[in-house]
Amino acid sequence: MSNRAIALVMILACYAHAEFLTFDSQEAWEANWSLKPQLNIFTPEGHLGLLKFRKDINAALDAHLFVHPTNERGDVAGGIWSALSNPNDAPQIIDGDAATFWQPAGSDPLDKWIVQIDLGRAVLAKEIRIHFPDEEGAKPFRQFSVFASTGAHVAALEDVYRFAPVYRTTKPNLDTYVSFGFKPAVEDTTRAVEQLSGAGGSTDFTAPEFTGDANTATTGGRNKVVATGQADSRVAANARWQMIQFIRFLVDEHQLDGALAEIEVIAVGDNISLGVEEKGGTYVNGSRATDPFYWLDGDLNTYGVIEVHQQFTESRGTALEGGLWWQVDLGATYWVDDAFVYWQKAGERLADFRLGTNNAGTGYTFFSSDGTKTLTGDIDFDTWIFEPEWTTKLARYKRHYRYLFNTRKVRHIFWLALHDLGWRAHPMELQMFSPGYPAEVVIQSNFLDLSALAGDGQPKVIKAIHYDADLPPNTQIELRSRSGNEMGEVYTFHNKIGEVVTEEKWKSSPKVLRGRVDTSVVVGEDWSEWSNVYKLSGEPFKSDSPRKFVQLELVMSTEDPAVAPTVRSVELEFVDALVNEAHGSILPRQAKPNEATRFTYMLWPSVTADNKGFDRLRLVVPDLVRADEVEVTVAGQVVAPTAMDIAADSLLIDLPQVVQGDSVQVAFTTRLVRNAAVVDADLGLSDAPGLWQDVEPAERRSNVVLLPELADSDRLIGDLQLSSRVLTPNGDGVNDAVELSFVVFKAQDAVPMVEVRDLVGRSVAQLTPVAEGPTRRFTWNGQDAGGATVPPGIYLWRIDVNADSGDAIELRVVEVAY
Structure with a gap:
């Protein structure tokens, strides 16, 4: 290939x-x-x-797939961040194979018996599992500690991170498997945002909280203690977690045969928020809710900024008017049942926030949409997550919000603050989790x-x-x-720091301040x-x-x-192709609605020596029912078609000979009822059944016929005719039925309704139409809906085109006599 x-x-x-x-x-x-x-x-x-997309993943196993920026090393992939002793074997603790292991060099001092894992992105972890080998010369470490970090820098120019202990042994460990979960912090909250149906999510998971004692963790050897308690609800089962990017394992005892086989970081699931731009997603935001893309990058060193200081700023009205909103198109539609929002807390990263001076805002709402549009063409959003303004002292310090809900389709997200004042917030992460395959990918x-x-x-x-x-x-x-x-090209101009600017501003800037220019090919x-x-x-x-x-x-x-x-x-x-090129035009370009008009379609083909030519023509005319006085001319000479038919709005003509480079004209008389009616032509060959080559317009809109009277009118019904105003349903063959016919303008897709009513306004009969192109025909034989002949008298025909606008209703009178 x-x-x-x-x-x-x-x-x-x-x-x-x-x-x-x-x-x-x-x-x-x-x-x-x-x-x-x-x-x-x-x-x-x-x-x-x-x-x-998966739930309950080992985030260490695929850490190498994620790349993140650092202060000193540039962009790096996840994996082993450092191993101060025996670094060559360190990758074996995240290779998914419990038979391989890492042992520090016995000659290295104890303070170098440290290995650190970089998960490549911040994950919502709920359990850490540690595996040790048990063979001659490679035994479980007896004393060790585990520390974790969110990955947020605490130094402006160096790769320095704040670590906190998540586990340490308090007596010698002899087990080959140790696992532990996390205790909720004061900033953490988990809740359902709606009545949950079914089990949903990972209802069978409950991790023990860390107390600092190996005997209260789930282990695989002696002293095994099974996790107990809160597995009776989805909320309780998902209430223990911690944001983690780095894991540091420290050996606390100089043990020559000590070894570490595997560290698993069990996370909630694959974060579908990552890579929005690479998937074709886009962002737009209000003036006071900047950088929404930082919510979705898996990096706690970036964050959005939502700051409106009440003491310095006047309200602009609503939060929407105040610019406290953003919207994102995720680039695909996902099934989602779990979301997590992480707001920066006091002292986190390089923050100079003092305790209580920053916040998670004064309430907000997430709206979501699967991409469905409203009648006006706007995205149809539903309320998804509502977070009210805090009202208690405890709620004031919440920064980490996990939301559980029934599985829903999400393509677009709209975030809107409840108020446009009182904000001093840095949103760091919005993570979302899916129970399976995406709902729609285009x-x-x-x-x-x-x-x-x-x-x-x-x-x-x-x-x-x-x-x-x-x-x-x-x-x-x-x-x-x-x-x-x-094809055309669209240029996007950027300044030196990558921000999009206008072409005028880019050209007027000094060369040192100009950034890249992206070129996109468009149709x-x-x-x-x-x-x-x-x-x-x-x-x-x-x-x-x-x-x-x-x-x-x-x-x-x-x-x-x-x-x-x-x-x-x-x-x-x-x-x-049958011919190298073919161009055509229709004349005249204007006509009166539903009036017999003489049209001429002119065709100019061009050929090469390899072209076979054509001997069939197909003219596609909207609502075509009949074409009278058809005359075909080839190279200026009138020819007699060998066959001619009308089928599905098309006039089909078989020519007596194959045409190559000669011009062709088809004159015919018909009626048009659609404004801007497009008359198309196709070429065929009798030796190639089913093959049709499209004819291009000779010039822009040269295949379009306008009906100016329709454009300036609200009239939807034309040529309204009754076969008789008197109905005599006596079976003598004279006026035993009355036929009503009319032409529908503009609203060709509407389904007209005709109802017969008595003078009191009661419905007598609903009539069924027969369509002939744009004409609708209704027949009434004087019977009511039950099949009985109605009494003599005056009856009204109510004609409703059933259109959203325009003059859509007409009334007519019929007398029944016998």
């Missing part, structure tokens, strides 16, 4: 061969698609899948140039899209396409909208073709976080 990852399969056809551009391997997907890091994965067979292909990829430079017509996927119950994929010829104005979803593999291509570029969009989704779809392959089936 070439580095462009093309698989071209030759299939014999009537007039030419078909080729396939296939994506069915990791190489092909990575070369031609913008995949989502940390979301898209590949099976051993090269099939495209989704990453499953990826797009690169802009694919089929003629360049095929290597012959010839335009290609895409016939169909094929795909193969494994879809467990409650999962699906959606595939769409779009195409176009023009031009001639591109089609995204097509409807391809519901079946092998469906005909739904976008314009040929075009220079085509792009695909793939949506992978699940309604059950326990399962996800897997895509084995996606492929484009294409053939050489």
Whole structure:
């Protein structure tokens, strides 16, 4: 396979061969698609899948996958931060293999028998598990201590961190396995934000709190004490945790045969907040809630700033008006059931906060959305987490908030303060945890140039899209396409420190203050909208073709976080174009609504020696029911079509000969009822059934017919006709039924309703329409809803187009006599 990852399969056809551009391997997907890091994965067979987020993970085992900045070392990956003795064997304590171990060198002094683990990011840990070997020359350490740090610097220029003890032996340890949890701090709180359904989350976990005594920890040898107590509720089971990035293990006794096999840091789960920008996410924030991206980076050395000092600032009104808000698009939709917010406390990191002078704000609300839009096109947010303003002295010092809730879909988050005064807060982390696969991931292909990829430079017509996927119950994929010829570039300017600035400001700045300029390729104005979803593999291509570029969009989704779809392959089936290019126009460009008008569609093809030409035309006219007086001209000569038909808004014409470079005109008479009606044309060849090549507009909007009278009117009903105003349902064959017909303007997708009422306003009958293009026909035979003939008298026909706006209701009178 070439580095462009093309698989071209030759299939014999009537007039030419078909080729396939296939994506069915990791190489092909990575070369031609913008995949989502940390979301898209590949099976051993090269099939495209989704990453499953985990609960109760060993955060030490995958520490090497996370990179973070430091003061002295630059950007470093997690792993062994330092080992003052025997550093070569230190990685074996986080390799997942209890049979390998680290032993300090016996010749080193005891104060060097220290090893430190860097988890690569701050994690919400709930248990630490320590494994020791038990073999000749390698025994469990009898005396040791464990310290932990959040990873927040306490020095401006050095990698100095504040560590606190989380475990130490108080008598010699003889066990090969020791585990311990954490005692809640005064700053910690865990609560459910709604009535929880089912078990949810990790309900079976309860860690013992650390008391400083090895006998009160869960061990794997003698003196084993099983954790007891609060496993009867999800909140109680998830109330013991601590934010950790560094673990330091110190040996407290010079023991020559002492060894350490493994340290596991059991964390709540994979933090889905990480890598938002890499996944295509975006941020926007108010003027007083800066840097929301620092909430989502797993680094306690960065933080947002929300500071509005009440004694120095006047209220601007609401918190929204005061700029105390931010919004983030996570770049994908996740199933989420657990969230954690960490606010900086007094003395943490380089803070000069004194006790009580900083806070976690004066209350706030998190809103979430799965991406659903309102009728106005805005994101539809629901209230998610409400944190009221503290009212007690104890609540005043809370800084670490863990929220439990029922599993929900989250794509967008909107954070809003309750008040715009009283804030002096540094939010350091927002972590979120998922019970499984993401709910929805959307990826797009690169802009694919089929003629360049095929290597012959010839335009290609895409016939169909094929795909193969494994879809467990409650999962699906959606595939769409779009195409176009023009591409453009958008430039983003930055200053020296990386902030986005205007082009004018960038150009006016001294060169030493200018930063990078990013260039993005965007689609031009001639591109089609995204097509409807391809519901079946092998469906005909739904976008314009040929075009220079085509792009695909793939949506992978699940309604059950326990399962996800897997895509084995996606492929484009294409053939050489019938003609090199084809352009067309419609005249006249304006018409009166629902009035018979003579139109002429003009077509100008261009060919090369390899083109086969065409002998079929398809004119697509909105709401086409009939076309009268059709006349076809080829190279200025009138020709008689061999066949002509109308089907699904299309006028199909078979020509008597194959046309290559000659111009073609089709004159016809019809009525239009849609403003800005687009008249499209396609070329076909009788020797290639099912192949249609799109005709491009000769100039912008040259295939559009305007109906100015409709644009300036609220009229939705036209050509309203009653077959008779008198109904005589006596079976004599004269006026036994009355037919009502009308044309619907503008609201073509509306479903009109016609109801027959008596003079008192009571409903007598609901009529069912028959549609003929834009015309709706209703027939009443004088019977009520129960099938009985109504009494003689005057009856009203109430006509309702059922549209949101415009003049949608008309009334007509019918007399029943017999």
